[in-house]
Amino acid sequence: MVVSPKIAPSMLSSDFANLAAEANRMIDLGANWLHMDIMDGHFVPNLTIGAPVIESLRKHTNAYLDCHLMVTNPMDYVEHMAKAGASGFTFHVEVAKENWQQLVQKIKSAGMRPAVALKPGTPVELVYPLVEGTTPVEMVLVMTVEPGFGGQKFMPNMMDKVRALRHKYPTLDIQVDGGLGPSTIDTAAAAGANCIVAGSSVFGAPEPGDVISLLRTSVEKAQPTT
Numbered sequence: 001m002v003v004s005p006k007i008a009p010s011m012l013s014s015d016f017a018n019l020a021a022e023a024n025r026m027i028d029l030g031a032n033w034l035h036m037d038i039m040d041g042h043f044v045p046n047l048t049i050g051a052p053v054i055e056s057l058r059k060h061t062n063a064y065l066d067c068h069l070m071v072t073n074p075m076d077y078v079e080h081m082a083k084a085g086a087s088g089f090t091f092h093v094e095v096a097k098e099n100w101q102q103l104v105q106k107i108k109s110a111g112m113r114p115a116v117a118l119k120p121g122t123p124v125e126l127v128y129p130l131v132e133g134t135t136p137v138e139m140v141l142v143m144t145v146e147p148g149f150g151g152q153k154f155m156p157n158m159m160d161k162v163r164a165l166r167h168k169y170p171t172l173d174i175q176v177d178g179g180l181g182p183s184t185i186d187t188a189a190a191a192g193a194n195c196i197v198a199g200s201s202v203f204g205a206p207e208p209g210d211v212i213s214l215l216r217t218s219v220e221k222a223q224p225t226t
């Protein structure tokens with residue numbers, strides 16, 4: 001195994017009125033992480049949750065809270081998210097071109113794991129300096145839909161980015177998010193993705209645990225054996 005699978009149900013598709021129960025249900029069913037979508041209604045045309053909800057959820061779970069910040073000013077969120085109990089902090093490269101080094105440093109100093117995301121229209125080369133920097137990000141999130149909403153169609157042409165990243169960085173955590181489920185996971189896993197975010201395919205399934213284990217098996221099967 002070169003990189004371990006991390007299956008992260010996207011809590012955006014959960015019943016927000018029962019968030020703690022939904023989160024614990026996912027962990028009991030075998031999820032590694034809980035994916036939390038933070039949106040500001042500006043970077044993306046939708047508003048979801050922020051630090052107060054992360055803080056409330058943290059009181060009910062010790063799980064890794066993988067927070068994806070779809071916001072225009074990620075720097076303003078670092079302190080609040082860390083205090084709230086976020087585990088990972090993923091910011092968008094499109095809004096961190098100038099100050100990414102300072103941002104990554106701040107995320108790390110606050111005790112969170114830094115990661116960078118890129119939208120479908122953003123060239124993958126833009127994140128290379130962030131992976132190779134002196135204070136590098138520890139995961140790259142390749143968006144496989146336009147960020148903002150769950151339930152969209154997986155964009156298979158994003159796999160060129162995943163393949164390029166896996167070729168350059170054999171042990172990097174590479175995450176995919178958007179339209180992942182039983183019919184698309186093999187494509188993403190074969191390209192080299194090991195961190196899988198899935199919302200509607202997990203929460204909409206009669207047996208979400210079966211989907212979580214199918215996603216994991218697909219990633220494991222795609223790994224080269226050493």
Ligand SMILES: O=C(CO)[C@@H](O)[C@H](O)COP(=O)(O)O
Pocket residue numbers: 010012013035037068145146147148149150151152177178179180197198199200201
């Ligand atoms: O960040 C996003 C959308 O912006 C995602 O995390 C979605 O919530 C994934 O949902 P599905 O495409 O799996 O339904």
